Amino acid sequence: MSQSVIDEPISVSRAQVRSQRHNAWFELILRSPASMAGLLIAIAAIGIGLFANILAPHDYAAVDVTQRFLPPSLGHPFGTDEFGRDLLSRVIFGARTSLIVALSSTLVGATLGVVLGVTAGYFGRASDEAIMRLMDIMLAFPSIVLGIALATVLGPSISNLALIIGFIQIPAFARVARSSTLVVKAQEYVVAARTLGQSNAGIMIRHVVPNILGPLVVLASLTVPGAIVTEAALSFLGLGVQPPTPSWGNLVFDGTRFIYSYPLLVALPGIVLSIAVLGFNLLGDGLRDVLDPRSRR
């Protein structure tokens, strides 16, 4: 839920963006330790999610009622939960679930948002009005309400959650895409392309979209942590991923029951979740510093 919405158009030229993209990674590495840390955390999180099968020491669903509530040990570095399941393995697989939901929902939101935003910005007038009103409607809700309502209708499952959270992210992407499109639309190469008779769709795909990627990438990297948190919040309200599949969110939710008897069940997944959210936020900030010349330090 902690997104920064960038509303102002960004004036860059195509060449500038290209060279910036080339230099982006370079500059990131040379830049602040914060962005570096963010990048590393993000890569680690994704890596853990990808290689969960190999990394997890135990089967995350292996119930063993003789091993309940064990404190951390060599065999169980994070201890065990109320069913005797290894908490570390559950956190590792939780990474996979949370990141799948976060990344795919961001993809959904970005794709649909960009389509809507570019259309609105490019065609202007009626479609612009209509689309932006629709976005306003969606933004007028506290996002979690929309999430709850949609989850109630569709039912919780990983794919549904990706769609739901993605849906919530659409307006932010649409707005950024639109304002960037407005700027790009006025550039010489676009005007030239139109004069040459290229189709609107062609122009949008070939000229507009590549040139608005900068702020979109920034927004995407800042949306991922928000999506992780939204999934966690929905799990907290009982609308998250189904048991016994772990996600960071439902691990925290399950753990709150034991806040008196065994607080590690809440604390450890919570810390891991926070670190991941932090990482993506730092990464996003770093990318923004590079890709957005008017960045706020």
Next chain:
Amino acid sequence: MNRLLRRLTVFMATAVVVAACSSPSSSSGGSGSPTRGGTLTIAYPQDPYTLSPIHDGGEQGHVIGGLIRDRLVAYDDSEKVVPALATSWETPDPKTWIFHLRTDAKFSTGALVSATDVKYTLDRIRQNDSQIAGVYGTYINTVTIVDPHTVNITLNVPYPDLLVDMADDFQLGIVPNNWLETCGSNCETTVVGAGPFMLKEWVKGDHLTLARNPYYYRAPQPYLDSVIFRVVQNPETAIADLRTGAADVLYSVPLQDVGTLQKTSNVVVYTHGSGLLTEIAMNTAVAPFTSLAVRQAISLGIDRNAIVQTALYGYGEVARGVFPSAMPEYDPSTPAPTYDPDKAKQLLAQAGYGPSNPLKFTLRTTTEAFTPDEAVLIQSQLAKIGVQVQIQQVEKSAFYGVMFRQPGTDYRQWQAGMAVYFWTTVPRWYVYAQWDKNEYLNSTGVNLPGGYPDPTLQSLLDQARSGSNPATLKGLYAQINNQLNTDALYALVAYQQNVQASTSKVHGFKAFFEFEYPLRYVWLSK
């Protein structure tokens, strides 16, 4: 659901001693004699929906209503039925009950209670606009005023458990004549009765305050000056409140925290058997549960002891048959369900399932009570016999939507459901509502028309429904249990215990099946 909860204590026999529970029920120390005064604060998870006599108030409505509205008979502190608004009664025939009212009972307004009020209440709740008409309409026929302190109630069917029902069911609690016609805009938010307490204040979502009814006929009870029910949704917050003294009593204690509370020095924990049952109902109309072997295998593959120890933290009992041990109808000789994974695997093989063709099904649960935990355990237990269970957690509204015929729902989608089941009226009504061919309701939330085609079971149900002799009924219930096992329609899992807690300042408190303990016995020490 509230009516089920209400009903769940109905069977408590009038003169029979309370049946043994799986762990001794405790009561708070009676050090010293009761002193009058003080305010008791109770933390409960939510408000009643309403206090109106003709609307459904939910589980908490049951509790609050029970304290305000006195019935013709009531419970004492040993779960025995004792006279209340009625001092004596006769039954000249099984369908007629004549109640003699006491002459000194007064409503909290000061008005005397008379037969007119009784007739008004019992008639009014059966009228068309009453949400609860369906229940009382089926067995109350007429209510006649014989004289200002005598009422004649005739029933449609013989109902030997009427007294128990009345003691428990606050909705039979008497309100003043023409109450609903004179309550104006407050009909939902206040009610008047002749019970030990009266409503003083209700701030919805926050707290509800009851004050002593100054005209209550059982002086010096109630000892408490007032009782405040505070809404504390989060069970862990409630525990914090108890420890700090912000609450004196906890309405229900989450089982995973009982251990913590028992170690806390100024806290007393009370346990009692309850009728809170979890069971897996299998939809016999769809695959794979059309096969008897499969159903039996599922039941054999569940380690109920492990579930009680793990999911219920030991505060429960394995379900043996359809009655919990706290009910008088419980028969200790009912065999406990067996856990036999090898036999289960054999049965599955018989039905054509095995390692190359594993049995897969979807188990729907809600998030009520400990069903999600139990579902996880069952999933892992059934995995050991090669069955792959997919758990689908749905919200309560969605779960029961099928049962209530919400347009667009189709019961045929459901394979198996795991739900919490609370007791309904009298035991025979429970078994009847569940398995009778005209009702056939199972906890997948499905009313399957035509019921389960087993003439033996049906005939047993019919006999039990019309029987009234306890000895005969006992035999019938044993046979019903037997037949249910043979048919393997359900896998009954476990009964949870009812656990409550208080600070050590609270005296005279006990746990019953739920929170229906008469608070007029409770007093506070300084």
Next chain:
Amino acid sequence: MALAVPVLLGCSVLVFLLIHFAPGDPITSLIGVYPSVDQVAIMRHQLGLDQPLPIQYLLWLGRVLHGDLGTSLLTHTSVASSILQRLPTTLLLTAMSMAWALLIGITLGIASGFRRGGFIDTVSRVLSIIGISVPPFLAGIILILIFSVQLNLFPPGGSLDQYGLLALVLPSLALGIEYAAVVLRFTRASILEVLEQGYIRTARAKGLTPRAVEYRHAFGNALLPVLTVVGLRTGTLLSGALVTENVFSLPGLGTLLTGAIGLRDYPLVLGTTLVMAFMVVAVNLAVDLAYGLIDPRIKL
């Protein structure tokens, strides 16, 4: 401004459709024990649930336009009164969160902007990190763990009635930390930007002392981004408030709404979301106006 109306209308349509498509309906919450199919049908008819959806919506809309938000299907009391009763808690929670955010964020932001690299700067950075990484509900749980369970200083939940504003201390802190971090960064960045601008040179040329220069100009220009944050964040703040209310079991609009959705209490759901949407729209409008007032260079 006239755009607010179609937005609200759109919100109501969206929520209406969503809640009606959710499986289950109010009947499942209302009827205690298993009723006959006829009884269910009667109740559905009594509640008007068997009519086609567009009709149901228009009936509701008609009543709303007459100022009637309807009656809760479960408690039979007016939706408006339920909302009014719960509104103060939510408003106070959001206000106190904003207060924490502004208090902590602005002071630390200014201090670290002026004393870049100092101790305060480090503290600010740490706080920023915590703020942006720990989601409000998690912050809430941790605060409960520390200040309620261990230290017994604050109640882990409860109501205004019971504890007064004390009940809101932990929840507003949990909710406010995140925004404090954002405000801090915006403020700090603004200060830095301003310090590099010409304002300072001009002001010094006018003969103002350095101190006065700092406080008057830098502070004034720090306001703008703060306003942006406040404005853009109302929606997310309400979201956070909703979850925070659940964590702390506060009797506010958030818990009212989640409860109503769970029970499929249609009028209550529709009424509450309408009010919430209205609040967001209203704040956004106010911020737009304020923006225009503070910086006349910005066209609305």
